[in-house]
Amino acid sequence: MNKIKIGLPSKGRLRDDSINFFQSKNLKVVNTFGDRNYFFNIEKNNEVEGIFLHAREIIERINDGTLDMGISGLDLLKELPEVYSKNVKTFQKLDFGFANLVVAVPKDWLDVQNMADLEEVSFDFREKYARRMRVATKYPNLTESFFLSKGVSQFRVVPSLGATESYPFTGSAELITDITSTGSTLKANNLRIINDGSILKSSACVFVSKKFLKNKFLRNFK
Amino acid sequence: MKQGLEKKKLKENFSKEILKFFKKRKFNFTDLDLLIDTNLLTERSGEQFKKSALTYKDLLGKEISLRPDLTVSTALKYIQKKKIKEEKYCYYGAAYRLDKKGDLNVFDQLGCEIINPSNSNSSLLLIDSILEPIKKIKKLEIIVGDIGLFKILIDGLDLPERWKLRLVRHFSRREYFIDLLKRLETNYDLDQETIDVDTKRLQDLIKIDQSKIIGGRTVAEIIKRFQKKLKDPRDDYKGKLNVKIIKNYLKIKLPLQKAEKTIIAFFNKNKLPTKNIKNYLKKIILINKKIGKKYSISFKTDFGRNAEYYTGIVFLAYAKKKGKVVELARGGEYSNLLKTLGYKKDIPALGGAINLNQLINL
Numbered sequence: 001m002n003k004i005k006i007g008l009p010s011k012g013r014l015r016d017d018s019i020n021f022f023q024s025k026n027l028k029v030v031n032t033f034g035d036r037n038y039f040f041n042i043e044k045n046n047e048v049e050g051i052f053l054h055a056r057e058i059i060e061r062i063n064d065g066t067l068d069m070g071i072s073g074l075d076l077l078k079e080l081p082e083v084y085s086k087n088v089k090t091f092q093k094l095d096f097g098f099a100n101l102v103v104a105v106p107k108d109w110l111d112v113q114n115m116a117d118l119e120e121v122s123f124d125f126r127e128k129y130a131r132r133m134r135v136a137t138k139y140p141n142l143t144e145s146f147f148l149s150k151g152v153s154q155f156r157v158v159p160s161l162g163a164t165e166s167y168p169f170t171g172s173a174e175l176i177t178d179i180t181s182t183g184s185t186l187k188a189n190n191l192r193i194i195n196d197g198s199i200l201k202s203s204a205c206v207f208v209s210k211k212f213l214k215n216k217f218l219r220n221f222k
Numbered sequence: 223m224k225q226g227l228e229k230k231k232l233k234e235n236f237s238k239e240i241l242k243f244f245k246k247r248k249f250n251f252t253d254l255d256l257l258i259d260t261n262l263l264t265e266r267s268g269e270q271f272k273k274s275a276l277t278y279k280d281l282l283g284k285e286i287s288l289r290p291d292l293t294v295s296t297a298l299k300y301i302q303k304k305k306i307k308e309e310k311y312c313y314y315g316a317a318y319r320l321d322k323k324g325d326l327n328v329f330d331q332l333g334c335e336i337i338n339p340s341n342s343n344s345s346l347l348l349i350d351s352i353l354e355p356i357k358k359i360k361k362l363e364i365i366v367g368d369i370g371l372f373k374i375l376i377d378g379l380d381l382p383e384r385w386k387l388r389l390v391r392h393f394s395r396r397e398y399f400i401d402l403l404k405r406l407e408t409n410y411d412l413d414q415e416t417i418d419v420d421t422k423r424l425q426d427l428i429k430i431d432q433s434k435i436i437g438g439r440t441v442a443e444i445i446k447r448f449q450k451k452l453k454d455p456r457d458d459y460k461g462k463l464n465v466k467i468i469k470n471y472l473k474i475k476l477p478l479q480k481a482e483k484t485i486i487a488f489f490n491k492n493k494l495p496t497k498n499i500k501n502y503l504k505k506i507i508l509i510n511k512k513i514g515k516k517y518s519i520s521f522k523t524d525f526g527r528n529a530e531y532y533t534g535i536v537f538l539a540y541a542k543k544k545g546k547v548v549e550l551a552r553g554g555e556y557s558n559l560l561k562t563l564g565y566k567k568d569i570p571a572l573g574g575a576i577n578l579n580q581l582i583n584l
Contacts (some may be wrong), residue, residue, distance in 0.1 A: 109436065109439070110437045110444060113416045151391075200450075
């Protein structure tokens with residue numbers, strides 16, 4: 001019999017919360033091969049084979065069929081091309097891993113309260129500086145769709161790998177979109193969230209492959 | 223349905239004949255670059271347009287795209303050759319675009335462009351040159367619209383300046399445009415609570431160096447726009463009335479012969495200034511006078527909104543096959559494109575293309 005392959009986040013709070021969530025469903029995660037080993041089992045359950053992976057990797061592996069299910073962030077799935085949603089199904093939204101993807105501008109941009117302001121300023125900017133405003137982000141696809149839906153077409157995306165909050169003050173971008181839970185990091189970096197600039201409200205989710213949707217194992221999570 | 227070799231032969235024959243005709247009309251044939259710097263595409267049309275282009279990254283990380291459009295390639299040619307006067311180009315080639323599923327579609331096009339035209343008859347010349355090779359097609363229908371006319375309508379309305387700009391800018395984006403009209407009707411614009419907080423912060427900003435850059439913008443620039451925004455009327459403009467005028471204007475659809483009279487009557491009825499409109503309509507009047515009887519042309523105020531770069535007259539030629547519309551040619555005026563691609567200033571330009579793939583299937 002083929003074993004059920006599960007992926008859980010390998011790092012930080014998301015890993016701990018995921019393990020606790022499994023435990024709450026009477027599925028105790030055990031590191032049979034030691035804490036530093038990436039493979040895990042479920043106590044008293046031989047049908048499962050588990051692996052700790054980067055949260056983004058979990059979605060990739062469910063998509064290519066290497067994993068049957070896993071826990072990852074909704075933001076990560078939504079950022080990927082639509083074709084992923086055909087294979088990777090959101091089975092359950094969880095009450096941890098909350099994060100909002102928001103649009104933030106320098107706090108001293110007093111004239112920019114909402115996306116309509118940003119739309120105007122972006123046209124002015126292009127007129128004045130003969131280039132488009134740059135938006136630094138780790139989420140280019142979500143950012144692009146959201147900006148266009150709000151009428152902001154005069155922008156270009158600058159992919160960021162980290163410390164996105166610094167971009168408007170180093171000359172690398174004019175504004176950003178980023179994940180925040182309380183907004184305190186943005187505030188500490190002299191940025192403010194635009195009133196109607198909420199792109200996505202995300203949380204951790206149980207994702208399963210389309211083929212696995214009817215598997216009896218999923219009854220454990222109901 | 224025609225197959226492989228037959229199609230190829232038909233294409234070759236059509237292209238030879240049509241190019242010969244374009245050349246006769248003094249359009250110079252030009253070979254256009256197949257690849258375009260992706261940055262230029264993004265600067266022109268933003269991230270959205272980039273999505274429809276097949277893009278590669280070279281070893282140095284520079285992005286290049288297969289041309290999704292031949293107008294951009296022609297405009298780039300004009301810039302690269304450092305032209306300053308009128309140039310009349312014609313071309314034959316393919317445009318490559320990805321559809322929503324990510325599949326590549328190839329559009330074989332024959333077209334002509336006039337960049338920096340030296341006389342006011344250029345719209346007529348271009349439209350006539352594009353239509354002439356397809357004039358024998360049965361039940362050929364032409365639609366003409368004019369984006370510039372919409373701008374004149376908006377200019378005549380009693381609206382805050384920023385709303386006028388907003389409506390004109392987003393005329394080509396139908397979904398968002400409807401959203402804008404809804405907002406205009408409800409007068410939703412400013413958040414008073416945030417304005418109050420920011421007005422306090424304004425006092426601090428006024429005291430600092432006005433040339434200081436914050437997020438790519440100067441302090442002076444931020445203050446100027448903030449103060450302008452506060453002064454702009456909010457509640458006293460007639461949102462609902464203006465929306466009604468716009469909606470009624472966009473319903474106008476009639477034979478081209480009646481366009482001048484109807485548009486002027488519409489402006490008069492809604493008490494909008496007609497001073498500019500009479501002069502502006504000269505191009506439409508000329509097109510009607512010269513080719514109005516040759517073709518079945520209708521005028522639609524709502525037409526031509528699918529490409530962001532059109533600024534004036536737009537046209538489409540189509541025929542119906544088994545009840546379905548087959549688009550055979552389209553084009554229009556695009557006076558802001560060259561500057562966005564790097565030319566030193568905005569210059570008038572216009573172009574149109576015949577869709578060869580559709581033509582051979584008729």
